[in-house]
Amino acid sequence: MTPAAAERDADQAAAAEARRAAAVLAIDPAGLGGAVLRGPAGPARAQWLQGLEAACGAPLRKLPASVDDATLLGGLDLVGTLAAGRPVARPGLLAEADGGLLCVPMAERLPPGLAARLAAVLDTGEVPDPAGGPPRPARLAIVACDEGLDEDERLPAALAERLALHLRLPARGLPAPPSPPDVAAARARWPAVVPDEGLLPALCSAAARLGIDSLRVPWLALRVARASAALDGRPVAGPEDAAWAARWVLAPRARVRPAEPPPADPPPEATPDAPPPAEPPPAQDAAAPPPADRAAGPAAQDEAPPPGLPETLPEQVLEAALSALPPGQLLALAAGAAGRAPASRGRHGAEAASARRGRPVGARRGRPRDGERLDLLATLRAAAPWQTLRRRERGREGLQWRLDDLHRRRHRERRETTTIFAVDASGSAALHRLGEAKGAVELLLADCYVRRDRVALLAFRGSTAELLLPPTRSLPRARRCLAALPGGGGTPLAAGLDAARALALPLLRRGVSPTLVLLTDGRANVARDGSPGREAGQRDALAAARALRADGLAALLIDTSPRPQPTARELADAMGARYLALPHADARALSQAVGASLG
Template identity: 55%
Template sequence: MTEFDPGLQAICLLAVDPQGLGGLCLRGAAGPARDALLATLRRLLPAETPWRRLPLQVDDERLLGGLDLGLSLAAGRPVAQAGLLAEADGGVLLLPMAERVDAGLAAKLASALEQGASRFCVVALDEGQSAEEQLPAGLLERLALIASPAAPDLAAGLAGLSEGQALPFDLAEARQRLARIPYDDATVEALCGTAAALGLQSLRAPWQAWRAACAAAAIAGRDAVTQADAELAARLVLAPRARALPQAQAEAESAQAPEPSASPEPQPSAPEAADASPPEPSEGEQQAQQLQEQMIAAAQAAIPPGLLASLAGVPTKGGAGAGRRGAAARPAQSGRPLASRRGSLRAGSRLDLLATMRAAIPWQRLRMLEREQQGLAPVLGQTSARLLLRRDDFHIKRYRRPNETTTVFVVDASGSQALNRLAEAKGAVELLLADCYVRRDRVALIAFRGEGAEVLLPPTRSLVRARRSLSGLPGGGGTPLAAGIEAAWLLGSSLQSREGGRAVLVFLTDARANIARDGSAGRGAAMQDALAAAQRLRAEGLASVLIDTSPRPQPAAMALAQAMAARYVPLPQGQAAQVYAAVARVG
């Protein structure tokens, strides 16, 4: 198999074991190289292999199967139609523009791949250019292989392979050999260790890597997995999913190791030293450790530049793609269409006629017999009714409209460092306001100092108004942290419950509370009131981030962030751009 192109290697592995690997995620813009890879995959597979293209706006009837409305009306009886998943049984389901797939469609595909009801694989074409435009994590986890199309100068060679050149291996022979490859404990253990070193916690990834290694061995004509097969699997399966660098993990472990004591300890005697020495590893353990180190090096070399930097943020609770698309508080009458549901025709609701007819057609014969038994006259004076509808058949159209997001800055304006924090908040607000013109989002500002909190800037998109409010913000005094959290809780709850939007709370504080909720001084009571307010905020389900502005990360700030289920970001020397980047990951 070719060694220069990961994309070509990935499609060769997928052709040998499509159901075992689940599929392939091809990342990169559309072009001749990607088209040549897809054409090569079609040529590698048998000619009778199904190949179906899945549109993003597919409905449940077309995806999962259901009633064929036209044939049912013509035949006078229910006529079922097969869905795309059934049509792709034993073949390939092509998913273009995969970065735009919504969570519902991704969940249906992931469930079908997990259950194995339809034996197919998914080829997802991901053209996303940023961290926000990615294939949903639930579906990506079930696609073993992740690769990018070849460079443009290699597209011609791939096109020639797909058109006239001989295939690089015998597919039927490779699949027969794949079923005979034995399980290797040492290789699987090394793959698990490699996944752990790259920060992967799921056991699905090392198992997918083992399946890829077996496919690579089958293509090469080997009856067992070798080191080269395991390294190839690590590059194609584990490296693109890496969330940590092995060196960084080793440095973290060394940093956590206890420092040597300054006072010399008594040396043990010779027999005690001999008993305390660790046992020598066996030859098999040494080989397994060496194999794991080589696979880690191979996977690290295949990690794309900048990948770990884009994964530095913690994903939000909504998962990939959830972002700013919160569910509407009240039914929307326009926007992106959703699957219709049964309901009553109330004021403002819109009837989905096709879905209503699909629900009524299967029951027409029984309803006709029922009317004849009851001796009812024909509908509208005709000899027979065309279609008998009942209230339970009504399906109502549904829409989803992107909700407005309001970022609420809750700034600690107390103490001698207030001016620095306010400058950071001002710069972050101005950076966010620049994006509001595009996203139609809003920002708000709450400051707490002295004995209470005050909403200085109600939700707005006006950059001039934000600058004016920030410029006149005073600083100094005590730290009523509980009052600030409660004010943010009230404003965020109002935005989400009454206006139907989404609120993101951003706290800039060192968490050194010294003013209780009743206005009395005392650090103990003030911190207890702050933790109680944080728990109420967590129960409300508001998205939040706590930026610790103290010179060193404080345990009190970490405890407060945990109490409110907020993302904790230590910024001892916060800059406006850093604050903006931290907020953007949550918002």
């Protein structure tokens, strides 16, 4: 078979698998919770969603990018409240999607709070009434479209755990939509489908060997197996259905590669002095009861395989899960990398309240101030329930409002981040670790585009500190500055800290999140006024460090001395900084340590 033909066959198999997954989800959408579609948007995803919507026979609603709680969970119907003169609630998006599907685009960017609300609705199947009435039903399935490019861009775990199917749609070719009549017939058969006796233990065993510690996962896999059997018209879910569940439910959640079973011990060798083997017991009549010592007890029942089920079913389920893993992920599992948290490759600034910019996060009662805007709809919702009473009190028509009805908009925006590297280029540091420090800073600068940071570089030596690189993402410029960085002279540590503070404070006022990375051995010998002296230099350095701590500047101190110095530890404590001693490390180790500390 030619490579082109093999690739075509693989695409057809992937499209057929995607079609079957849509049919299985349409059979039991609320019970399975939904699906995670990993990959970029495209025609394949659009056609898969259209086919799922047609098979479910229910509308597919899309979650807006910026959705507030009133839109999601329900709120006050402003028009109805003004007309009736009493609070009238309106259902939210989740209640309106009852019995249907909810599509979440760019799910990897879903805020944890919103993911927790969706997870709670999947657990309970209902949404509380904002007017205090009985809860509204909201039994639905969620299709989370995960478009993250990196492994660390993932759907929040609270929601991903509750969505049974984790799929990657074919890169080429369009999956055919499932047949709605076939899905409807399978949905009618599904309640009567039962799992084979050993199916659930096999799924639990495979999940445990793959490092999956959630009890919900094998339960979802069991529901997938039952839906698969109903789709094929089988009354009992068997090994072939467990294989589909392993591919869609267990394999994407694998954390470790299962260890090979230990080899069986060889039988003991016979020795000349060994007694002869015992005579076999006489055959008993089939109608005779078994002896008391051979009666089937609990231990014997546990060891015996379930009747009518192959002994290798747990191994079959495990092999089906491993066959669905991409080769790269299989190697990562073998190395144990999947069980660890992914390395931080990007870092956003902290979220902060903003008057006008950023993501809307609702409204707050009070007068707008400091550039804030009035939230007109929230103000009207607060005033609407009291209109009948206020008109009666004031004796006039029209909208009656009070100052305590006013609501102001609330926004939160992510701050840009800037990492300020302050490098000790004095004689002692240059003698020891200046080369490694230069290499570490260059490696971090090379990664600044991925980290979404701006980077600044200043150096202190002799009697002053100098800003070599203002905040930038320009790698060539940074390399030129690093290459020209000289070494030698005294250690004006206080001047270096003052220069870092002077650079960080304007960034803070502009809404940027600065972080200071100080590379030094902590042994100052130049005072703030430029005069030499170890005692005065150390005293001024501690005073400058306390000023940084008072400003709330996040900091990391890397002790670049060959042996950890108590002066560097004392300086880190005065700054309120994390302390990292690297007595034996090269440039790459320094870069990795800084990246882990800042991430």
